[in-house]
Amino acid sequence: MSLQTWGSNHNIPTATDLILKTEDARGHSTSARNWLPILTRYRAPSTIRSMIEIAITVVPFVLLWTAAWACLRWSYWLSLVIAVLAAGFLVRLFMIQHDCGHGSFFRQRLANDWVGRVISVLTLTPYDHWRRSHAVHHASSGNLERRGIGDVTTLTVCEYLALSRWRRIAYRLYRHPLVMFGLGPTYLFLLQHRFPNSEALANWRSWLSPMATNMAIVLLVIGVMWLVGVGPFLLVHLPITVVGASIGVWLFYVQHQFEDTFWSNASTWTVHEAALHGSSHYDLPPVMRWFTANIGVHHIHHLCSRIPYYRLSCVLRDHPELKDVGRITLLESIGCIRLALWDEKQRRMISFRQLSAPNMSA
Numbered sequence: 001m002s003l004q005t006w007g008s009n010h011n012i013p014t015a016t017d018l019i020l021k022t023e024d025a026r027g028h029s030t031s032a033r034n035w036l037p038i039l040t041r042y043r044a045p046s047t048i049r050s051m052i053e054i055a056i057t058v059v060p061f062v063l064l065w066t067a068a069w070a071c072l073r074w075s076y077w078l079s080l081v082i083a084v085l086a087a088g089f090l091v092r093l094f095m096i097q098h099d100c101g102h103g104s105f106f107r108q109r110l111a112n113d114w115v116g117r118v119i120s121v122l123t124l125t126p127y128d129h130w131r132r133s134h135a136v137h138h139a140s141s142g143n144l145e146r147r148g149i150g151d152v153t154t155l156t157v158c159e160y161l162a163l164s165r166w167r168r169i170a171y172r173l174y175r176h177p178l179v180m181f182g183l184g185p186t187y188l189f190l191l192q193h194r195f196p197n198s199e200a201l202a203n204w205r206s207w208l209s210p211m212a213t214n215m216a217i218v219l220l221v222i223g224v225m226w227l228v229g230v231g232p233f234l235l236v237h238l239p240i241t242v243v244g245a246s247i248g249v250w251l252f253y254v255q256h257q258f259e260d261t262f263w264s265n266a267s268t269w270t271v272h273e274a275a276l277h278g279s280s281h282y283d284l285p286p287v288m289r290w291f292t293a294n295i296g297v298h299h300i301h302h303l304c305s306r307i308p309y310y311r312l313s314c315v316l317r318d319h320p321e322l323k324d325v326g327r328i329t330l331l332e333s334i335g336c337i338r339l340a341l342w343d344e345k346q347r348r349m350i351s352f353r354q355l356s357a358p359n360m361s362a
Contacts, residue, residue, distance in 0.1 A: 032270075032272040032273045032275065032276040032277070032303065033270075033272040035272075035276070035303055035304075036272070036303070036304065038319070039300065039303060039304035039307060039315065040304065042304070042307045042311045042312075042314060042315055043104070043304065043306045043307055043308075044107075045104060045105055045106055045107060045308045045311075046308075047106060047107065049308075049310060050105050050106055050308070053096065053310060054096060054115070057089055057092045057093055057096065058093070060089050061086055061089035061090060061093065061122075064082055064083075064085055064086035064089065065083075065086050065236065065237075065240070067082050068080075068082040068083045068086060068236045068240075069228050069232055069236050072232055072235060072236070076235065079235070079236065080239055083236055083239040083240045083243070084239065084240075084243050086240050087239070087240045087241075087243035087244040087247065088244075088247070088291040089291070090122065090123065090240055090241070090244035091244050091247050091248055091251075091291060091292060092290075092291055092292070092293055093119050093122055093123060094119070094123045094125065094244070094248055095292065095293035095295055095309060096115070096116075096119060096293070097115075097116045097119040097120055097123055097125065097127060098134075098293075098295070098309075099112075099293075099308055099309055100112040100113065100115050100116030100119070100127070101116055101127065101130065101131035101134055101135075102305045102306060103306060104305065104306045104307060104308045104309075105308055113127070113128075116131070117213075120213050121213060121216045121217055121220055123189075123244075124189045124190065124193055124213075124217065124241065125189065125193050125213075126193060126209040126210040126212070126213040126214075127209060127213070128208070128209035129196055129206060129209035129210055130193075130209075133149055133150045134150050136149045136150055137149060137150030137151055138275075138302060138305060139271065141256065141274050141275070141278055141279070141302065142261070142262045142263050142264060142269060142273075142274030142275075142277075142278035143263075143264065143265075143266055143269045143274065144156065144263050144264060144265050144266070144269075144342075145265060145266040145269075146266070151256065152180075152252070152253055152256065152257055153171075153174065154257070154263075154340075154341075154342055155171060155340075155341055155342070156263075156341065156342045156343075156344050157341050157342070157343050157344065157345075157350070157355060158344065160341055160355075171340075172340075172352065175340045177337050180249070180253065181246050181249055181250055181253075182246065184249060185242070185245035185246045185248065185249040186241075186242050186245060186246075188245065188249065189241065189245040189248075190241070190245075193210070193213075194210060194214055195207075195210055196209075196210055221233070224237075247292075251282070251292060251295055251296070253336070254280060254282050254328065254333045254336050255279055255280050255282060255295070255296075255298040256278060256279060256280070256298075257336055257339055257349060258280045258326065258328055258333075258336050258339070258349065259335075259336070259339060259348050259349050259350075260277075260326070260348055260349075261277070261278050261279075261280070261326075261348075261349060262274050262277040262278030263278070263342045263344075263347075272303065274302075275299065275302035275303040276299050276302070276303050276325060276326075277299070277325070277326060278302070279298040279299040279301070279302040279326060280296075280298055280299065280326040280327070280328045281296065281297060281298065281299050281300075281322070281323065281324075281325060281326050281327045281328065282295075282296030282297075282298065282328050282333065283296065283323070283327050283328065283329050283330075284296050284330055285330065288330070289313075293309040293310075294309045294310070294312040294313055295309065297312040297313070297315070297316060298326075299322070299325055299326050300312055300315050300316075300322060336349075338351040338352075338353070339351055340352055341355060
Protein backbone atom coordinates (compact mmCIF):
# COMPACT_ATOMS: atom_id res chain seq x y z
CA MET A 1 0.00 0.00 0.00
CA SER A 2 1.43 3.38 -0.97
CA LEU A 3 2.02 6.23 1.43
CA GLN A 4 -0.56 8.34 -0.41
CA THR A 5 -3.20 5.61 -0.09
CA TRP A 6 -2.45 5.17 3.59
CA GLY A 7 -2.83 8.85 4.28
CA SER A 8 -6.09 9.15 2.37
CA ASN A 9 -7.80 6.19 4.04
CA HIS A 10 -6.74 6.77 7.66
CA ASN A 11 -6.61 9.54 10.13
CA ILE A 12 -2.97 10.33 10.84
CA PRO A 13 -2.36 9.31 14.46
CA THR A 14 -0.66 11.52 16.96
CA ALA A 15 2.87 10.70 18.04
CA THR A 16 1.61 9.55 21.42
CA ASP A 17 -0.87 7.19 19.75
CA LEU A 18 1.95 5.66 17.77
CA ILE A 19 4.11 4.95 20.80
CA LEU A 20 1.17 3.41 22.67
CA LYS A 21 0.55 0.83 19.93
CA THR A 22 0.86 -2.87 20.76
CA GLU A 23 4.40 -3.93 21.55
CA ASP A 24 6.13 -7.20 20.77
CA ALA A 25 7.98 -9.48 23.21
CA ARG A 26 11.06 -7.25 23.15
CA GLY A 27 9.11 -4.07 23.85
CA HIS A 28 9.37 -2.79 20.28
CA SER A 29 6.49 -0.81 18.92
CA THR A 30 4.78 -2.68 16.09
CA SER A 31 3.67 0.55 14.41
CA ALA A 32 6.94 1.79 12.93
CA ARG A 33 5.35 2.13 9.51
CA ASN A 34 2.76 4.54 10.91
CA TRP A 35 5.49 7.09 11.50
CA LEU A 36 5.96 7.59 7.76
CA PRO A 37 3.13 10.12 7.21
CA ILE A 38 4.50 12.20 10.10
CA LEU A 39 8.14 12.05 9.01
CA THR A 40 7.25 12.91 5.42
CA ARG A 41 6.51 16.47 6.57
CA TYR A 42 10.23 16.99 7.22
CA ARG A 43 11.49 15.83 3.82
CA ALA A 44 11.65 19.10 1.89
CA PRO A 45 15.23 20.42 1.69
CA SER A 46 16.11 24.12 1.63
CA THR A 47 18.44 25.06 -1.22
CA ILE A 48 19.78 28.06 0.69
CA ARG A 49 20.37 26.01 3.85
CA SER A 50 22.07 23.26 1.85
CA MET A 51 24.40 25.76 0.18
CA ILE A 52 25.26 27.25 3.57
CA GLU A 53 26.00 23.76 4.93
CA ILE A 54 28.41 23.16 2.05
CA ALA A 55 30.13 26.51 2.58
CA ILE A 56 30.61 26.11 6.34
CA THR A 57 32.11 22.68 5.73
CA VAL A 58 34.27 23.15 2.64
CA VAL A 59 35.81 26.51 3.57
CA PRO A 60 37.03 25.44 7.06
CA PHE A 61 38.32 22.17 5.60
CA VAL A 62 40.43 23.99 3.01
CA LEU A 63 41.67 26.55 5.55
CA LEU A 64 42.61 23.87 8.07
CA TRP A 65 44.36 21.80 5.40
CA THR A 66 46.37 24.86 4.40
CA ALA A 67 47.14 25.68 8.04
CA ALA A 68 48.33 22.11 8.68
CA TRP A 69 50.67 22.38 5.68
CA ALA A 70 51.95 25.83 6.76
CA CYS A 71 52.68 24.57 10.29
CA LEU A 72 54.95 21.80 9.03
CA ARG A 73 57.90 24.20 9.01
CA TRP A 74 57.50 24.85 12.75
CA SER A 75 56.07 21.70 14.32
CA TYR A 76 54.67 18.52 12.84
CA TRP A 77 52.80 17.84 16.07
CA LEU A 78 50.92 21.13 15.72
CA SER A 79 50.25 20.24 12.09
CA LEU A 80 48.93 16.85 13.19
CA VAL A 81 46.51 18.43 15.68
CA ILE A 82 45.16 20.68 12.94
CA ALA A 83 44.90 17.68 10.59
CA VAL A 84 42.78 15.81 13.13
CA LEU A 85 40.41 18.79 13.29
CA ALA A 86 40.33 18.87 9.49
CA ALA A 87 39.34 15.19 9.57
CA GLY A 88 36.18 16.22 11.39
CA PHE A 89 35.23 18.42 8.45
CA LEU A 90 36.07 15.58 6.05
CA VAL A 91 33.58 13.42 7.94
CA ARG A 92 31.02 16.20 7.56
CA LEU A 93 31.71 16.32 3.82
CA PHE A 94 31.01 12.61 3.65
CA MET A 95 27.68 13.18 5.39
CA ILE A 96 26.75 15.75 2.75
CA GLN A 97 27.66 13.20 0.07
CA HIS A 98 25.57 10.67 2.00
CA ASP A 99 22.51 12.94 1.90
CA CYS A 100 23.06 13.60 -1.80
CA GLY A 101 23.05 9.85 -2.35
CA HIS A 102 19.62 9.67 -0.73
CA GLY A 103 18.37 12.58 -2.86
CA SER A 104 17.66 14.57 0.29
CA PHE A 105 20.15 17.45 0.13
CA PHE A 106 18.68 19.26 -2.87
CA ARG A 107 15.31 19.05 -4.56
CA GLN A 108 16.84 18.28 -7.96
CA ARG A 109 18.46 14.91 -8.51
CA LEU A 110 21.04 16.46 -10.87
CA ALA A 111 22.25 18.81 -8.12
CA ASN A 112 22.43 15.96 -5.61
CA ASP A 113 24.37 13.74 -7.96
CA TRP A 114 26.98 16.25 -9.08
CA VAL A 115 27.62 17.67 -5.63
CA GLY A 116 27.97 14.09 -4.40
CA ARG A 117 30.38 13.23 -7.21
CA VAL A 118 32.59 16.26 -6.55
CA ILE A 119 32.74 15.54 -2.81
CA SER A 120 33.50 11.87 -3.51
CA VAL A 121 36.92 12.86 -4.83
CA LEU A 122 37.79 14.17 -1.35
CA THR A 123 36.15 11.33 0.56
CA LEU A 124 37.71 8.67 -1.73
CA THR A 125 34.28 7.06 -2.07
CA PRO A 126 32.93 6.65 -5.65
CA TYR A 127 29.54 8.32 -5.43
CA ASP A 128 27.36 6.39 -7.88
CA HIS A 129 28.72 2.98 -6.91
CA TRP A 130 28.43 3.74 -3.19
CA ARG A 131 24.91 5.14 -3.64
CA ARG A 132 23.68 1.87 -5.15
CA SER A 133 25.28 -0.34 -2.48
CA HIS A 134 24.05 1.95 0.29
CA ALA A 135 20.50 1.69 -1.07
CA VAL A 136 20.82 -2.09 -0.71
CA HIS A 137 21.92 -1.57 2.88
CA HIS A 138 18.80 0.46 3.62
CA ALA A 139 16.58 -2.09 1.91
CA SER A 140 18.04 -5.10 3.73
CA SER A 141 19.35 -3.85 7.08
CA GLY A 142 18.49 -6.28 9.86
CA ASN A 143 17.56 -9.10 7.45
CA LEU A 144 19.62 -12.18 8.35
CA GLU A 145 19.15 -13.62 4.87
CA ARG A 146 20.37 -10.52 3.02
CA ARG A 147 23.64 -9.72 4.75
CA GLY A 148 26.83 -8.80 2.95
CA ILE A 149 26.34 -5.53 1.09
CA GLY A 150 27.04 -2.22 2.81
CA ASP A 151 27.08 -3.61 6.33
CA VAL A 152 29.46 -4.83 9.02
CA THR A 153 29.85 -8.60 8.68
CA THR A 154 27.91 -10.13 11.57
CA LEU A 155 27.52 -13.83 12.35
CA THR A 156 24.90 -15.46 14.51
CA VAL A 157 25.99 -17.63 17.44
CA CYS A 158 25.05 -20.79 15.54
CA GLU A 159 26.96 -19.72 12.44
CA TYR A 160 30.05 -18.91 14.48
CA LEU A 161 29.99 -22.22 16.35
CA ALA A 162 29.72 -24.08 13.03
CA LEU A 163 32.95 -22.53 11.72
CA SER A 164 36.29 -24.29 11.66
CA ARG A 165 38.91 -23.20 14.20
CA TRP A 166 40.82 -21.08 11.68
CA ARG A 167 37.69 -19.36 10.38
CA ARG A 168 36.71 -18.51 13.95
CA ILE A 169 40.14 -16.94 14.42
CA ALA A 170 39.68 -14.98 11.18
CA TYR A 171 36.29 -13.68 12.34
CA ARG A 172 37.72 -12.71 15.73
CA LEU A 173 40.53 -10.81 13.99
CA TYR A 174 38.01 -9.05 11.76
CA ARG A 175 36.01 -7.94 14.79
CA HIS A 176 39.11 -6.86 16.76
CA PRO A 177 39.05 -3.08 17.45
CA LEU A 178 42.50 -2.52 15.88
CA VAL A 179 41.27 -4.07 12.65
CA MET A 180 37.69 -2.80 12.73
CA PHE A 181 38.56 0.83 13.50
CA GLY A 182 42.21 1.05 12.43
CA LEU A 183 43.44 -1.12 9.59
CA GLY A 184 39.95 -1.79 8.23
CA PRO A 185 38.90 1.82 7.53
CA THR A 186 42.27 2.59 5.92
CA TYR A 187 41.95 -0.45 3.65
CA LEU A 188 38.31 0.37 2.87
CA PHE A 189 38.83 3.97 1.77
CA LEU A 190 42.30 3.76 0.23
CA LEU A 191 42.01 0.39 -1.56
CA GLN A 192 38.61 -1.29 -1.54
CA HIS A 193 36.75 1.78 -2.80
CA ARG A 194 39.01 1.89 -5.86
CA PHE A 195 37.12 -1.04 -7.42
CA PRO A 196 33.50 -2.21 -7.59
CA ASN A 197 32.47 -4.90 -5.13
CA SER A 198 32.83 -8.56 -6.07
CA GLU A 199 29.15 -8.91 -7.03
CA ALA A 200 29.50 -6.17 -9.66
CA LEU A 201 32.92 -6.94 -11.14
CA ALA A 202 31.46 -8.53 -14.28
CA ASN A 203 29.27 -5.52 -15.08
CA TRP A 204 31.29 -2.94 -17.00
CA ARG A 205 28.92 -0.14 -15.96
CA SER A 206 29.88 -0.78 -12.33
CA TRP A 207 33.44 0.24 -13.19
CA LEU A 208 32.48 3.72 -14.41
CA SER A 209 31.97 5.37 -11.04
CA PRO A 210 35.11 3.96 -9.33
CA MET A 211 37.36 4.58 -12.34
CA ALA A 212 36.06 8.13 -12.94
CA THR A 213 36.53 8.90 -9.25
CA ASN A 214 40.02 7.36 -9.30
CA MET A 215 41.04 9.51 -12.26
CA ALA A 216 39.76 12.66 -10.55
CA ILE A 217 41.60 11.69 -7.34
CA VAL A 218 44.87 11.16 -9.23
CA LEU A 219 44.59 14.53 -10.98
CA LEU A 220 43.81 16.32 -7.70
CA VAL A 221 46.63 14.60 -5.83
CA ILE A 222 49.16 15.36 -8.59
CA GLY A 223 48.04 18.99 -8.63
CA VAL A 224 48.31 19.46 -4.86
CA MET A 225 51.63 17.60 -4.72
CA TRP A 226 52.96 19.93 -7.41
CA LEU A 227 51.94 22.93 -5.29
CA VAL A 228 53.08 21.79 -1.82
CA GLY A 229 55.43 18.86 -2.47
CA VAL A 230 55.04 15.11 -2.19
CA GLY A 231 56.29 14.81 1.39
CA PRO A 232 54.20 17.65 2.85
CA PHE A 233 51.10 16.36 1.05
CA LEU A 234 51.49 12.89 2.55
CA LEU A 235 52.31 14.23 6.02
CA VAL A 236 49.15 16.34 6.02
CA HIS A 237 46.60 14.40 4.02
CA LEU A 238 47.27 10.84 5.13
CA PRO A 239 46.42 11.60 8.80
CA ILE A 240 43.28 13.45 7.69
CA THR A 241 42.19 10.50 5.56
CA VAL A 242 43.01 7.81 8.14
CA VAL A 243 41.38 9.64 11.06
CA GLY A 244 38.33 10.58 8.99
CA ALA A 245 37.94 6.99 7.77
CA SER A 246 38.17 5.59 11.29
CA ILE A 247 35.57 8.04 12.58
CA GLY A 248 33.27 7.18 9.70
CA VAL A 249 33.51 3.43 10.28
CA TRP A 250 33.03 3.90 14.03
CA LEU A 251 29.84 5.88 13.44
CA PHE A 252 28.46 3.27 11.06
CA TYR A 253 29.38 0.51 13.49
CA VAL A 254 27.61 2.06 16.48
CA GLN A 255 24.54 2.82 14.39
CA HIS A 256 23.79 -0.89 13.94
CA GLN A 257 26.04 -2.90 16.26
CA PHE A 258 24.42 -2.24 19.63
CA GLU A 259 23.04 -4.76 22.10
CA ASP A 260 19.30 -4.31 21.45
CA THR A 261 19.52 -3.90 17.70
CA PHE A 262 17.17 -5.71 15.32
CA TRP A 263 17.95 -8.80 13.26
CA SER A 264 15.36 -11.19 11.92
CA ASN A 265 14.79 -13.90 9.33
CA ALA A 266 13.11 -12.85 6.10
CA SER A 267 9.77 -14.39 7.12
CA THR A 268 9.39 -12.03 10.09
CA TRP A 269 11.52 -9.11 8.87
CA THR A 270 9.93 -5.81 7.89
CA VAL A 271 11.83 -2.83 6.55
CA HIS A 272 10.11 -0.36 8.86
CA GLU A 273 10.70 -2.28 12.10
CA ALA A 274 14.31 -2.92 11.08
CA ALA A 275 14.75 0.78 10.32
CA LEU A 276 13.36 2.06 13.60
CA HIS A 277 14.70 -0.62 15.94
CA GLY A 278 17.79 -1.84 14.09
CA SER A 279 19.35 1.62 13.98
CA SER A 280 20.49 3.46 17.08
CA HIS A 281 19.95 6.99 18.27
CA TYR A 282 23.57 7.84 18.98
CA ASP A 283 23.00 10.76 21.34
CA LEU A 284 26.24 12.72 20.99
CA PRO A 285 27.26 16.03 22.59
CA PRO A 286 26.24 19.08 20.49
CA VAL A 287 29.68 19.75 18.96
CA MET A 288 30.09 16.13 17.86
CA ARG A 289 26.52 16.13 16.61
CA TRP A 290 27.39 19.08 14.38
CA PHE A 291 30.55 17.50 12.98
CA THR A 292 28.73 14.24 12.28
CA ALA A 293 25.76 16.04 10.70
CA ASN A 294 23.16 14.40 12.95
CA ILE A 295 23.95 10.96 11.54
CA GLY A 296 23.50 9.68 15.09
CA VAL A 297 19.74 10.19 14.65
CA HIS A 298 20.02 7.05 12.60
CA HIS A 299 16.74 5.38 13.48
CA ILE A 300 14.80 8.27 12.00
CA HIS A 301 17.15 8.48 9.03
CA HIS A 302 16.59 4.80 8.21
CA LEU A 303 12.85 5.14 8.58
CA CYS A 304 12.74 8.16 6.26
CA SER A 305 16.03 8.62 4.42
CA ARG A 306 14.78 11.60 2.41
CA ILE A 307 14.95 13.91 5.44
CA PRO A 308 17.95 16.28 5.15
CA TYR A 309 20.34 15.88 8.06
CA TYR A 310 19.74 19.44 9.23
CA ARG A 311 16.05 18.64 9.80
CA LEU A 312 16.53 15.46 11.83
CA SER A 313 16.92 17.48 15.02
CA CYS A 314 13.52 19.07 14.28
CA VAL A 315 11.94 15.61 14.32
CA LEU A 316 13.34 14.92 17.79
CA ARG A 317 12.27 18.36 18.97
CA ASP A 318 8.69 17.87 17.77
CA HIS A 319 8.44 14.21 18.80
CA PRO A 320 10.60 13.78 21.93
CA GLU A 321 9.29 10.24 22.48
CA LEU A 322 11.56 9.16 19.61
CA LYS A 323 14.65 10.23 21.58
CA ASP A 324 14.62 7.08 23.71
CA VAL A 325 14.23 4.61 20.83
CA GLY A 326 17.57 2.80 20.54
CA ARG A 327 19.31 5.60 22.46
CA ILE A 328 23.04 5.19 23.12
CA THR A 329 25.20 7.81 24.81
CA LEU A 330 28.84 8.45 23.96
CA LEU A 331 29.95 6.61 27.11
CA GLU A 332 27.61 3.68 26.48
CA SER A 333 28.85 3.34 22.91
CA ILE A 334 32.27 2.22 24.15
CA GLY A 335 30.62 -0.99 25.32
CA CYS A 336 29.52 -1.75 21.76
CA ILE A 337 33.13 -2.54 20.83
CA ARG A 338 32.96 -5.95 22.54
CA LEU A 339 29.77 -7.02 20.73
CA ALA A 340 30.43 -9.51 17.94
CA LEU A 341 27.63 -12.09 17.58
CA TRP A 342 23.87 -12.08 17.18
CA ASP A 343 22.21 -14.41 19.66
CA GLU A 344 19.00 -15.54 17.96
CA LYS A 345 17.63 -17.06 21.18
CA GLN A 346 18.07 -13.96 23.32
CA ARG A 347 17.60 -11.64 20.31
CA ARG A 348 20.51 -9.40 21.18
CA MET A 349 24.17 -8.83 20.33
CA ILE A 350 26.65 -10.55 22.63
CA SER A 351 30.43 -10.66 23.02
CA PHE A 352 32.81 -13.61 22.59
CA ARG A 353 33.26 -13.61 26.37
CA GLN A 354 29.51 -13.91 26.92
CA LEU A 355 29.42 -16.83 24.48
CA SER A 356 32.10 -18.59 26.52
CA ALA A 357 30.25 -18.04 29.82
CA PRO A 358 29.06 -21.24 31.61
CA ASN A 359 25.37 -20.38 31.23
CA MET A 360 25.83 -19.97 27.46
CA SER A 361 27.83 -23.17 27.11
CA ALA A 362 25.14 -25.07 28.91
